[in-house]
Amino acid sequence: MTNSPIKTEIDFSAPGRQVGILTVPYSYNLSGWAQLQIPIATIARGEGPTVLLMAGNHGDEYPGQIAIMRLLRELNLEEITGRVILIPSLNMPAAKASTRLSPVDGMNLNRCFPGDPGGTVSQIIAHYLTTVLFPLSDVVIDLHTGGRGVYFFPCAHMHLVEDLAQRRRMAGATMAYNTDLAFLYSDIAGTGLLPVEAESQGKTVVTTEMGGGEVTTRAVHRLSQDGLRNVLIHVGVLEGQEQTRSSLGLSPTRWVQALDSGDYIFAAESGLYESLVDVGDDVDAGQPIGAIHFIERPDRQPTIIEAPSSGVVIAHRGPTVTQQGDIAVCLAHDVPENVIATFSDSHSG
Template sequence: MSDHTIETVPVTRMGNGHDLELTVHRITGARPGPTLVAFGGVHGDEAMGPEEVRRLVSSISPAELKGTIVAVPVANPYAYDAMSRFTPQDGLNLNRIFPGDRNGSVTEQLAAVLAEIMLRADYFVDFHSSGLYSTVEYGYIMDDGKEMATSFGAALLYHHAPYEGTSNAWAIKNNIASTVCELGGGGQLTDAFLAKAVRQGRNMLKAIDMLDGEPETIAEQQIVMTELVTLRPTRGGAMISHFSPDRLGEVVKGGTVLGEVIDPYTFQVLEQLVAPYESNILVLSREGYTRCSPGDYGFMVGNADTTTTVDQLFAS
């Protein structure tokens, strides 16, 4: 039997009388195959993730699918509603506390339920984006998720030890092949990024034999970064960016001023965000003007001098 069902999974009872639940989509394919679990909205300010999951899931009919897709489009409902990276009720970052705690705070209980859902998976993909004011494009390539990352087709990939407490780290611990897609955000180039999520997501499903057809080559060349740094303003004000999101992937010389924080009251230049490596790949950027607070994402760059290729990375 092939179908698309929607269920709610209880998490906890809130003090406001609301029963916190997760909405879970299950597409059961007409033919047997593996199970893919997909999350969106782990960070509530990354609103592209839930829409990327929605559009990808909506593009797939049970009749064409082999296996099962289990999708949680909004993994942190309260953070999504508040447009916040952190859960408002306890201030925790959901993507730093997996596998959570069924007897813990709101976010810890969310992580515990999500971790249980993940254990059903042969493959796992977590859809992220940048937040309210910045835009990003790259993917994580892990030792056990090479096929997923390369077929999703991001031109920039990042290979690193998984951050403690992330959904990705939990997947790896449980021998689940996984990747993380960082795609879009900041209200910039939105339609183009959403179209990429569908095209590239379906391509990934072909690569893991959940959809028929040969995977296409999405990116002519994929660069693997092994060093990546986030540049954050230490002052609040107006962020004036010299590198808009349409320039993601460009290589920039060390010492280049990527953006400046301007005092909107006095017009004084409070701070400059400078490319730190001798040669820098632009991974995350901002539109020409946005507001910023101390600690926000300003820019993200990879070290162009320590990049490698997928083949070289896995040669050993």
């Protein structure tokens, strides 16, 4: 396999606390000798699992970036058993520009896996994760929101992987985030996702969708930060008492899924989007859930989007200005009990 052009002075095998950078060669029009610099840190002590923490895969998704930066500053070496690798802003060009896609190569980093060491900047980063950091890791945590385009009910989510032992590990870590809803999703927008690559290597993968948009409430920040710490305790790399929904006085996590293409409802016309429901609302089949208004024809009645089936609104359009083909609503449904049973160690398989 071709070696990655990414370099770092971080010694991933060394104990202790290290803070450094990943350097990605990048020649642009003002300089032939230049590089992109991605901050990275490791905190390692003794024998235990390795957890890779990442946010900023998309640059316009902020709570995870802040949560990892806080964690980097706050973690004490004495609290760690194993190794934590922290990358607060994985897609540094997009994070600086507050964009979903990298302004360097116009690519979606989350669609670039397994990557290419001779490709664009995004493909080089993806290849480094695939060939260097994922193999080092037992647990991969990739923190997201809906960005500017989509507003999610804050949730942890995962794929329904085939391997039952891996599925149980992932479900346990997902529930450790202590979100009201836990979400099973499908990949309707193409291949090359970071979580899929990590899953294919057998890793315990945890991802989140913590709201979206430019405004992040204190409650979402708290959930992002407290949940992340609790997951680290759950997987055994951070000391402390794991908090459960029960210990917090909360109802059990509700598992929901959107695994059918019909659960993803797109705008048939361009206009101004009005949400008629809130994320987290339960809706009935045929219920109006959104409306598209037309600024050039204010006398025209809006197009009403109706729920194709009963379910819970897990996400809806973020910006009001909407183009034909934009996602309007994602409708999720309760996960069947026989599937939930596979999340438990007591399941016989």
